[in-house]
Amino acid sequence: MPHPGVPHSWFRNKDGLGLWEGRGKVVATGVGTSPTARRWDEKPETSMGALTIIAIRKAIADAGISPDEIDGLVLTPESTTGVSNDPKTPPPPGWEKHFKMASFPQAGITRGDIDWLLLNTPELKNVKFMMNGAMCMSVSFVAAAEAVARGLTQTCLVVRGWHNLAGRYYVGVGASALNTASGPFKYSSIWGLPACGTTAMVFEEYCRKYGKSHDQMANFVVTQRRNGLMNPDGFYSQHRPEMITVEDYLTARWIAKPANIYDNDLPIMAALAVVFTTPERAKNHKQKPVYILSHGQTRPEMMGVTPTLEKWEQATDRMGRILYEGSGVGPDDLSFENMYDGFTLFHQFHLEGLRYAARGEKRGYALDLYETDISIEGPNPVSPSGGNNGNGRTRWWNHRDTILQLQGRSPSQIRKKAEIGVSGAPMPDICDALIWSATPPV
Amino acid sequence: MPKQSPIPDELDKPFYDACNEERLVIQYCTSCRRYQFPPRPGCTRCGNNASVQWRQLSGRGRIVSRVVVHDTPTSSLIPEQPFNVAAIALDEEPDIIMLSHLPGTPVDQVPIGAAVEVIFETTPATGQKVPEWRVAG
Numbered sequence: 419m420p421h422p423g424v425p426h427s428w429f430r431n432k433d434g435l436g437l438w439e440g441r442g443k444v445v446a447t448g449v450g451t452s453p454t455a456r457r458w459d460e461k462p463e464t465s466m467g468a469l470t471i472i473a474i475r476k477a478i479a480d481a482g483i484s485p486d487e488i489d490g491l492v493l494t495p496e497s498t499t500g501v502s503n504d505p506k507t508p509p510p511p512g513w514e515k516h517f518k519m520a521s522f523p524q525a526g527i528t529r530g531d532i533d534w535l536l537l538n539t540p541e542l543k544n545v546k547f548m549m550n551g552a553m554c555m556s557v558s559f560v561a562a563a564e565a566v567a568r569g570l571t572q573t574c575l576v577v578r579g580w581h582n583l584a585g586r587y588y589v590g591v592g593a594s595a596l597n598t599a600s601g602p603f604k605y606s607s608i609w610g611l612p613a614c615g616t617t618a619m620v621f622e623e624y625c626r627k628y629g630k631s632h633d634q635m636a637n638f639v640v641t642q643r644r645n646g647l648m649n650p651d652g653f654y655s656q657h658r659p660e661m662i663t664v665e666d667y668l669t670a671r672w673i674a675k676p677a678n679i680y681d682n683d684l685p686i687m688a689a690l691a692v693v694f695t696t697p698e699r700a701k702n703h704k705q706k707p708v709y710i711l712s713h714g715q716t717r718p719e720m721m722g723v724t725p726t727l728e729k730w731e732q733a734t735d736r737m738g739r740i741l742y743e744g745s746g747v748g749p750d751d752l753s754f755e756n757m758y759d760g761f762t763l764f765h766q767f768h769l770e771g772l773r774y775a776a777r778g779e780k781r782g783y784a785l786d787l788y789e790t791d792i793s794i795e796g797p798n799p800v801s802p803s804g805g806n807n808g809n810g811r812t813r814w815w816n817h818r819d820t821i822l823q824l825q826g827r828s829p830s831q832i833r834k835k836a837e838i839g840v841s842g843a844p845m846p847d848i849c850d851a852l853i854w855s856a857t858p859p860v
Numbered sequence: 861m862p863k864q865s866p867i868p869d870e871l872d873k874p875f876y877d878a879c880n881e882e883r884l885v886i887q888y889c890t891s892c893r894r895y896q897f898p899p900r901p902g903c904t905r906c907g908n909n910a911s912v913q914w915r916q917l918s919g920r921g922r923i924v925s926r927v928v929v930h931d932t933p934t935s936s937l938i939p940e941q942p943f944n945v946a947a948i949a950l951d952e953e954p955d956i957i958m959l960s961h962l963p964g965t966p967v968d969q970v971p972i973g974a975a976v977e978v979i980f981e982t983t984p985a986t987g988q989k990v991p992e993w994r995v996a997g
């Protein structure tokens with residue numbers, strides 16, 4: 419059964435909308451994270467779907483509520499940014515012994531599916547509100563926030579799983595392996611740019627404009643790994659618990675210079691579920707409520723094959739304005755920022771658009787900030803979650819950690835008081851972001 | 861460079877036919893007075909498709925940025941690594957970026973800001989020509 423996407427009118431994507439109507443009416447409480455793996459080993463019990471069910475059950479237990487209370491489910495169905503099976507590919511042998519089958523054969527394997535989740539999580543008996551937040555879990559968080567604020571669901575799960583199949587992610591497979599190019603590949607793969615290529619190109623333009631260098635990224639990338647290794651749920655802490663050094667970063671192999679291997683995030687298997695509810699109902703939840711103050715969205719108006727520095731700066735400036743207008747807070751109110759990092763070389767666009775830790779600067783200051791104390795112990799924590807870069811590719815570690823920070827229970831808890839935080843993903847010009855608060859708005 | 865051969869479709873056939881005649885044409889919306897590339901079914905700003913026409917460009921641009929690719933996903937280009945990919949801003953509309961391997965320019969020696977002019981390169985699989993760019997003068 420097809421489920422609706424998010425109504426366009428729910429997104430805050432322009433200036434002048436004023437304070438968000440839902441401000442203070444929605445909170446996050448329980449958080450559930452599955453184990454991680456580098457790739458799927460084709461066993462049903464380690465599939466993306468199985469991980470998603472684990473995450474859902476953990477989130478409900480974490481909130482300390484009965485599954486009966488869940489009456490909403492918002493899911494991001496896409497579960498990779500890379501290689502997937504053909505949608506009609508049948509599941510591997512034995513799959514039907516583990517799971518009830520939905521009409522879509524790849525459900526739970528290479529695509530999330532609300533019907534499949536409800537069939538295979540039978541304790542979720544009362545889900546009446548169902549919606550797909552396309553592309554990024556950021557969209558699902560916004561959808562769930564609006565749905566709760568509008569009274570369409572009282573207690574709503576927000577869910578996304580990720581799969582990663584065997585084999586290299588893009589290299590020499592599918593469209594890349596052909597000697598001809600069709601569809602959108604005519605304007606991309608014929609030039610041979612890896613996924614980080616566009617970001618590297620705009621980063622190069624940024625460095626040239628502001629007189630910065632790639633070496634200035636080192637402390638940011640090392641700090642990301644350090645923050646990620648504090649997270650027992652992260653991929654690196656579970657499977658590759660080795661710290662990296664500034665030297666490692668400065669001597670790493672190039673992918674598309676100026677992007678090296680550490681500027682790219684690692685595709686993994688993982689799932690996250692979060693419980694959203696009303697402040698009233700949250701009084702009966704085990705975890706401290708984290709209030710959503712507002713949200714914002716940017717989408718590009720495409721003119722060329724790649725974005726320009728100017729477009730990314732305009733888009734992230736707009737995001738900053740929309741978020742602050744809707745939430746009633748400003749850059750100085752942020753205790754930390756957890757914007758997306760999955761490529762490291764665009765994190766600074768998000769950060770500067772928000773004017774995070776600016777001292778009067780508007781643009782071109784982030785790489786200098788990275789060379790100061792940006793650790794969780796310092797005055798300006800940058801990406802305390804460790805992000806994709808420190809935990810593996812999910813596009814949601816940053817959101818998860820923002821909730822945990824404001825509840826005071828992040829594994830990489832900032833030392834100063836965590837009062838207001840921001841998280842958003844993915845790209846500088848294709849982004850959904852939220853402002854969160856430990857206390858209700860005044 | 862052994863590029864993949866683009867297979868034109870109904871939408872972008874005018875662009876690729878012009879390439880084979882060594883002319884650079886892209887879409888222009890006469891209502892918005894605005895170019896767009898790659899080709900799309902209608903104007904990405906006003907949504908109108910009747911107002912979108914093909915216009916020939918001067919074939920001049922400027923290098924705004926570059927990367928050096930060491931790990932390409934595209935099989936046919938793997939033997940060519942490392943290679944340049946430059947972002948070319950068109951003189952007529954600098955917000956429109958085309959990509960280029962900058963034939964003749966060694967890696968790590970890309971003159972950012974330099975003027976470039978279009979040339980047309982034949983792709984091996986089908987003989988379809990595609991726009992390329994070289995440093996002018």
Ligand SMILES: [Zn+2]
Nearest residue numbers: 889892903906
């Ligand atoms: Zn138009």
